[in-house]
Amino acid sequence: MDMREGPERIFDSVATVAEAVDARAAGAAVLAGGTWIMRDPRRGVALPERIVALSKIAELQRVDVLDDRVSIGAAVTHAGLAQAINGLAGLEGLAAAATGAANPAIRRVATVGGNLCTLDFAAADLVPALLALDAQVELMVADGGRILPISTFLAERAVLLKTALLTRVIVPRAATASAHVRLPLRKAGDYPVAIVSVARASGGAIRVAVGSVEPVARRWTALEDELSGKAVTPEETQALAEKTNDFMGRDGIEAEGWYRREVLPALVRRAFAALQKGGAA
Amino acid sequence: MTVTFQLNGDRCRFHDDPMTPLLDVLRQEKFLTGAKAVCREGFCGACTVHVDGEPVMSCLKPVGLVSGCSVTTIEGLSSGDQTLHPLQAAFEAADVVQCGMCFPGMVMSLSAFVRDNPEATRPEIKTAMSGNICRCTGYERIIDAVADHLEAQKSGRQAKETAHV
Ligand SMILES: Cc1cc2nc3c(=O)[nH]c(=O)nc-3n(C[C@H](O)[C@H](O)[C@H](O)COP(=O)(O)OP(=O)(O)OC[C@H]3O[C@@H](n4cnc5c(N)ncnc54)[C@H](O)[C@@H]3O)c2cc1C
Ligand code: FES
Ligand code: FES
Numbered sequence: 030m031d032m033r034e035g036p037e038r039i040f041d042s043v044a045t046v047a048e049a050v051d052a053r054a055a056g057a058a059v060l061a062g063g064t065w066i067m068r069d070p071r072r073g074v075a076l077p078e079r080i081v082a083l084s085k086i087a088e089l090q091r092v093d094v095l096d097d098r099v100s101i102g103a104a105v106t107h108a109g110l111a112q113a114i115n116g117l118a119g120l121e122g123l124a125a126a127a128t129g130a131a132n133p134a135i136r137r138v139a140t141v142g143g144n145l146c147t148l149d150f151a152a153a154d155l156v157p158a159l160l161a162l163d164a165q166v167e168l169m170v171a172d173g174g175r176i177l178p179i180s181t182f183l184a185e186r187a188v189l190l191k192t193a194l195l196t197r198v199i200v201p202r203a204a205t206a207s208a209h210v211r212l213p214l215r216k217a218g219d220y221p222v223a224i225v226s227v228a229r230a231s232g233g234a235i236r237v238a239v240g241s242v243e244p245v246a247r248r249w250t251a252l253e254d255e256l257s258g259k260a261v262t263p264e265e266t267q268a269l270a271e272k273t274n275d276f277m278g279r280d281g282i283e284a285e286g287w288y289r290r291e292v293l294p295a296l297v298r299r300a301f302a303a304l305q306k307g308g309a310a
Numbered sequence: 311m312t313v314t315f316q317l318n319g320d321r322c323r324f325h326d327d328p329m330t331p332l333l334d335v336l337r338q339e340k341f342l343t344g345a346k347a348v349c350r351e352g353f354c355g356a357c358t359v360h361v362d363g364e365p366v367m368s369c370l371k372p373v374g375l376v377s378g379c380s381v382t383t384i385e386g387l388s389s390g391d392q393t394l395h396p397l398q399a400a401f402e403a404a405d406v407v408q409c410g411m412c413f414p415g416m417v418m419s420l421s422a423f424v425r426d427n428p429e430a431t432r433p434e435i436k437t438a439m440s441g442n443i444c445r446c447t448g449y450e451r452i453i454d455a456v457a458d459h460l461e462a463q464k465s466g467r468q469a470k471e472t473a474h475v
Contacts (some may be wrong), residue, residue: 038311038326038329039330040328040374047314060372063375066370067369067372068351068370071350071351080328080329080374082374082375084375131352132352133419133438134352134358134365134366134367134419134442135352138370138371171317175361185427247405284375
């Protein structure tokens with residue numbers, strides 16, 4: 030049976046990063062877990078004609094836990110990440126993001142790189158968790174590698190990902206506790222309406238990031254400034270979140286923009302309550 | 311492109327588009343219709359199969375990615391007049407199946423879960439089922455049957471241990 034018309038698709042399952050970078054330079058799109066790309070036809074988007082698969086590149090499947098940082102290969106799955114960082118102090122929020130997203134079968138397949146590189150996906154759970162932890166990403170192109178802050182990556186990824194391969198995410202172990210709170214409307218597999226990730230650094234500084242409310246996740250710097258140097262209760266952070274709520278909610282199938290924005294202060298309270306208890310949520 | 315993999319213990323070759331969902335290869339080429347095509351979005355779990363022993367959604371798995379892997383479908387878990395997988399037997403004994411649409415996927419998800427989590431609690435069983443939607447909403451009975459099955463396995467193990475002493 031002919032499943033598809035036209036010329037044969039080029040599908041390279043390469044063994045090294047160098048080969049994947051070469052394939053990219055030749056115009057191949059990256060296939061990681063496929064949980065996003067495989068739904069492209071349902072969105073009216075044709076599958077890429079030329080594909081490079083990452084599943085056989087051993088170095089992209091590794092998580093290295095060092096004293097001062099954790100290095101996460103781009104093809105590590107959500108389930109693999111959750112397992113590798115389970116119980117690491119300070120990374121509770123990232124672990125909660127990796128275990129709370131999607132459903133078990135998707136988490137076994139969907140990768141960290143796929144979560145960060147899907148341009149039109151506002152509800153990615155790992156993105157705000159990594160913003161709160163001040164992570165960096167490593168990109169590879171034909172003439173070499175480059176490490177950049179995740180916020181810069183998010184701002185420029187539409188251009189960068191035309192040629193680059195995301196190879197690693199580097200998470201500094203500077204936080205003493207972190208938490209990730211998400212609001213799906215139902216429990217089974219829905220995208221979260223809004224996400225709040227928070228992390229406290231050893232000096233006490235707080236970082237807050239919000240996902241799924243605007244088209245791309247971002248830090249909540251207005252709230253971070255208000256919190257700076259203050260010891261506040263979760264209820265007080267909720268009040269400060271109401272005062273500094275500068276988000277413009279996006280309309281989407283799960284919820285309208287105003288709702289995504291309105292739920293943020295309550296999620297902030299929950300996130301800080303979790304942080305007080307030492308993280309997670 | 312030709313993709314070669316193990317399917318229910320036999321060598322299997324597929325020659326066509328490597329981005330074809332594994333689900334379509336199973337149903338349309340191999341006539342293994344146990345895995346169901348329901349949402350095709352990774353949401354309902356009706357298409358769950360094992361790839362190298364781990365339950366995944368076959369609707370979102372490009373067949374090119376299973377090259378060299380071992381795929382097991384519900385037909386491979388137990389077929390025809392063979393004895394049922396103990397979890398299937400537990401479902402049958404407790405009469406939990408209603409229309410049956412979700413069950414091949416439910417069994418593939420939960421058979422791996424009980425293998426890996428012999429001490430699972432009810433909330434853990436529920437979490438494990440969060441990617442398997444049952445439109446007949448027979449959830450509580452399924453959870454009861456899984457819990458009973460784990461309990462039976464445990465007493466089986468204990469009986470064996472005592473017998474060895
Ligand atoms: C039922 C369901 C529920 C879901 N729920 C959630 C949820 O609650 N939270 C959440 O965050 N996500 C959720 N998702 C989305 C899922 O997490 C993402 O689809 C996933 O992270 C994508 O990873 P992947 O490896 O499957 O990516 P793929 O589909 O393989 O790729 C996605 C995109 O990223 C690009 N890409 C992938 N890796 C790289 C790389 N290393 N370098 C450059 N480009 C790359 C690809 O070219 C493609 O454009 C859900 C998905 C499903 C099906
Ligand atoms: S058909 Fe694959 S998850 Fe629903
Ligand atoms: S028994 Fe009918 S869908 Fe589950």
